[in-house]
Amino acid sequence: MLKLNNIEVTYLNVIRVIHGVSMIVPDGQIVALLGGNGAGKSTTLKAISGLLHVEVGKVTDGSIYWDETRIDEKGAEDIGRLGIVQALEGRRIFGHLTAEENLLVGAFNRSNRGQVRDDMDMVYHYFPRLKDLRKNTAGYLSGGEQQMVVIGRAMMAAPKMMMLDEPSLGLAPMLVEEIYEIIKRFNREQKTSVLIVEQNVRVALSIADYGYVLENGRVVLDGSADFLKNNEDVKEFYMGLSATGAKKNYRELKHYKRRKRWL
Amino acid sequence: MHLPAGIRNYTYAQDMAIFRTKTQWVMFGGLIVLLAVVPLLMGNYWLSIFNIIGITIIAAMGLNLLTGYCGQLSIGHAGFIAVGAYTSAILTGQYGVPFIIGMLGGGLIAGLTGVLFGIPSLRVKGFYLAISTIAAQFIIMWVISQWGSVTGGYIGLNVSPAEIFGFQFTSQLSKYYLIMGICVIAVFVAKNLARTRQGRAFVAVRDNDLAAQVMGISLFRYKLLAFFVGCFFAGISGALLAHCYYGFLNPEFFSFKESILYVGMIIIGGLGTTVGPIFGVVFVRLLERLISLELVPFLESTVTALPSGWASGVTPMLFGLVIVLFLILEPRGVAHRWQMFKNSYRLWPFSY
Amino acid sequence: MADLLQYTITGITVGMVYSLIAMGFVLIWKSSGVANLALGQLVLLFSWFTYGMLAQTGLPVWLGLVVVVAFALLLGWIIERFVLRPLIAQPILSLIAVTLGMAYFIEGLCTFIWPWGVDVLPRLFPQDPIRIGTAVVSQEYLWAAGVSLLLFGALSLYFKYSRMGIAMRATADDQMAVQACGIPVTRIFSRSWMFACVMAAVGGILMSSIGGISYGLVETGMKSFSVVILGGLDSFLGAIIAGPIIGLAENLAGGYLTAYTWPGVKEIIPFIIIIIVMFIKPYGLFGESRIERI
Ligand SMILES: Nc1ncnc2c1ncn2[C@@H]1O[C@H](COP(=O)(O)OP(=O)(O)OP(=O)(O)O)[C@@H](O)[C@H]1O
Ligand SMILES: [Mg+2]
Numbered sequence: 024m025l026k027l028n029n030i031e032v033t034y035l036n037v038i039r040v041i042h043g044v045s046m047i048v049p050d051g052q053i054v055a056l057l058g059g060n061g062a063g064k065s066t067t068l069k070a071i072s073g074l075l076h077v078e079v080g081k082v083t084d085g086s087i088y089w090d091e092t093r094i095d096e097k098g099a100e101d102i103g104r105l106g107i108v109q110a111l112e113g114r115r116i117f118g119h120l121t122a123e124e125n126l127l128v129g130a131f132n133r134s135n136r137g138q139v140r141d142d143m144d145m146v147y148h149y150f151p152r153l154k155d156l157r158k159n160t161a162g163y164l165s166g167g168e169q170q171m172v173v174i175g176r177a178m179m180a181a182p183k184m185m186m187l188d189e190p191s192l193g194l195a196p197m198l199v200e201e202i203y204e205i206i207k208r209f210n211r212e213q214k215t216s217v218l219i220v221e222q223n224v225r226v227a228l229s230i231a232d233y234g235y236v237l238e239n240g241r242v243v244l245d246g247s248a249d250f251l252k253n254n255e256d257v258k259e260f261y262m263g264l265s266a267t268g269a270k271k272n273y274r275e276l277k278h279y280k281r282r283k284r285w286l
Numbered sequence: 287m288h289l290p291a292g293i294r295n296y297t298y299a300q301d302m303a304i305f306r307t308k309t310q311w312v313m314f315g316g317l318i319v320l321l322a323v324v325p326l327l328m329g330n331y332w333l334s335i336f337n338i339i340g341i342t343i344i345a346a347m348g349l350n351l352l353t354g355y356c357g358q359l360s361i362g363h364a365g366f367i368a369v370g371a372y373t374s375a376i377l378t379g380q381y382g383v384p385f386i387i388g389m390l391g392g393g394l395i396a397g398l399t400g401v402l403f404g405i406p407s408l409r410v411k412g413f414y415l416a417i418s419t420i421a422a423q424f425i426i427m428w429v430i431s432q433w434g435s436v437t438g439g440y441i442g443l444n445v446s447p448a449e450i451f452g453f454q455f456t457s458q459l460s461k462y463y464l465i466m467g468i469c470v471i472a473v474f475v476a477k478n479l480a481r482t483r484q485g486r487a488f489v490a491v492r493d494n495d496l497a498a499q500v501m502g503i504s505l506f507r508y509k510l511l512a513f514f515v516g517c518f519f520a521g522i523s524g525a526l527l528a529h530c531y532y533g534f535l536n537p538e539f540f541s542f543k544e545s546i547l548y549v550g551m552i553i554i555g556g557l558g559t560t561v562g563p564i565f566g567v568v569f570v571r572l573l574e575r576l577i578s579l580e581l582v583p584f585l586e587s588t589v590t591a592l593p594s595g596w597a598s599g600v601t602p603m604l605f606g607l608v609i610v611l612f613l614i615l616e617p618r619g620v621a622h623r624w625q626m627f628k629n630s631y632r633l634w635p636f637s638y
Numbered sequence: 639m640a641d642l643l644q645y646t647i648t649g650i651t652v653g654m655v656y657s658l659i660a661m662g663f664v665l666i667w668k669s670s671g672v673a674n675l676a677l678g679q680l681v682l683l684f685s686w687f688t689y690g691m692l693a694q695t696g697l698p699v700w701l702g703l704v705v706v707v708a709f710a711l712l713l714g715w716i717i718e719r720f721v722l723r724p725l726i727a728q729p730i731l732s733l734i735a736v737t738l739g740m741a742y743f744i745e746g747l748c749t750f751i752w753p754w755g756v757d758v759l760p761r762l763f764p765q766d767p768i769r770i771g772t773a774v775v776s777q778e779y780l781w782a783a784g785v786s787l788l789l790f791g792a793l794s795l796y797f798k799y800s801r802m803g804i805a806m807r808a809t810a811d812d813q814m815a816v817q818a819c820g821i822p823v824t825r826i827f828s829r830s831w832m833f834a835c836v837m838a839a840v841g842g843i844l845m846s847s848i849g850g851i852s853y854g855l856v857e858t859g860m861k862s863f864s865v866v867i868l869g870g871l872d873s874f875l876g877a878i879i880a881g882p883i884i885g886l887a888e889n890l891a892g893g894y895l896t897a898y899t900w901p902g903v904k905e906i907i908p909f910i911i912i913i914i915v916m917f918i919k920p921y922g923l924f925g926e927s928r929i930e931r932i
Contacts, residue, residue: 103820606743
């Protein structure tokens, strides 16, 4: 179980972007982290995976626990070894490697070759399309296929918790549904907990058990997926539906008829 | 910027002024007097050390403009210095040109050579540029050592002493005054250039040349200008080196290692400040003399068991070590320490 | 005609050694973005070290070579750990300058330990010349080419199939994503320095077994810069192809131009090529042009 206790994150010693976020990712569950651009979602993920220092950021207050282990002071490798893996925002594949080599990089820290082979088959089982493309250079795959490679690569680490940063970015709606379906199956079958960052609130909540809404570095709302799906504010501000359920008229938005209630 | 207590800028002229307080004027006057009087008390040994320091400062100022302000790394500075040295020596020696003209000619030709090898900087940066200046160093030194009929090649070239209006600078003391005079001018020009429109354009180019270009700063003009000015300083320094220091030229004086040392000097001093290179030069040249004139002979004579010549490796080893350590421990150089010291002095006794 | 063949063979074989050294450079550049300007000095150091191992201690050749490789690995590790690692995320200027400082140090170190400046390595390869058609080529050149080819092969297998090799290529593509996979990039940096040192060592041994050891080896190492510039900084393929081109250009110029220009023309050709490439195709034959921060 992952637990964030009131963490603060500061970049370059001066830019504070997370002001006290607390959240929990229970074992085996899917948790969605929602919020607009610049809310601090990616930053939160990097704080968990230990990647902040790469961008000269730091967890300056609060603590992060993975089960009993405190991890906010650890480096990315140690955290990776604990079974936490992050797929970065924006389809960061290794363009000059083949799809299969990309997957192998994901399994870097595992020494049992037999298991790695099995997991490779498992990934191909979840993403049958990748099996045919495995010898292709990843840089030339389509966006959707690249996203599959990225998720598959995270799966290859045999993680206890997988963190995905906007897996739907730039994909066609059909493909988004397909990928989310696979994430859900992976979660149920492998008992891996998933922390998923999304702008596409509807699809994220369709598979999540629980969700947090982040705004300006603070958690402004959290609750079960069903609760959030039916929350008026979430509906209006993140799903673009007005109170009546009809598609929102953008002209109305200008008049600020409704204020976000949590502000 | 920290100003001394109670001093405010009320006009832009004040803001631009180099000296703001009476104390600063007094200290500056004191420095000039010191520079003028001290040599009278020194023997030739120290005079010659001061002379090489002065000459080196001129070249380092140029490199600092180019690298510290404009961000164009040059690892071929010794090559450009050589161009100035040989040009001036040849102009005065073979064409009977007066020293002053020879020196300026040396600066000019060195500057133009710099522009030529600086052209790639319009398209490439960082390491690529570093490599092309290394290539410049090797090509220049190759031409000088092969073109024996003009430059004397490996045999070397005798250079006449500097002469202005019939006065020959032959004594160390007279050379000292000539060198320090030019050095003070060079420092002032460099300091002023850094504060002008050109200087700000240089910094803009250094920090982000694409953005600078978008803002309407002509990269073509400013990068090449930086190369010209930087190498002009190198050329002047080379001319002085030829006429007032060595009195003789040999390609070995301008080795690639010397170029590295120049980069080391401005790094040790602190990039992009005016005092930085001065600190760096004084530090490096003093250390160099100390090691090669005192330590090496001492080591050679005490440790005789080793094959002769071993101790001459000590100097480069130490310099290499110093450069690496400075980069790791104090990447902003001595000038940064100096600034912190000045600030704490100004704020004293409330130095927090 | 015999001359031409001779120059061609010498040029290509020597060029392959340049390629080898240059690949060490490319490796470090790709994995960590550091330009190793101490390349020539490393070549010198390893050559002298080999000499010291073989001539001064009288070790058998094979054992001496094992020791040299071990030393190269160790030195590569030390350099990465104690010189480059403290400078991670510093401006590229500092990274360039620190390798320059290292270059200075290493050259001094060599003078310090081997002050006599010039010497010959004990013979590593059979020497009797071989006739190829009308040309007579010293066997050492062919051995040098053979060893380089062998090393290319071994390296490409390593990069293609080993876990670490794949991770090293991945690092060249996206350092942050590699870290997100829980891979310690510092280990990859140190691995690439270790390999690069081995390549410099092998290159140095090959060069000095042909031409003896002297401070001229520094320039030989520097010629590898022209190989990386011509081939493209981030391309192994470029390094492999550009090496023989440089070697060929150098030897042909040495053979045919000397009569019309100055005698040392051979030495300067690689540097002239650098300038020409800078003017017409700054990112080399196979390099990716990209915006570089300074
Ligand atoms: N390396 C950095 N240095 C300084 N500030 C940063 C850095 N990375 C992010 N920020 C700032 O932190 C804030 C949160 O950024 P973050 O990337 O976490 O947002 P996000 O919620 O992931 O947004 P998006 O949905 O657009 O990806 C932003 O205001 C951003 O400008
Ligand atoms: Mg984000």
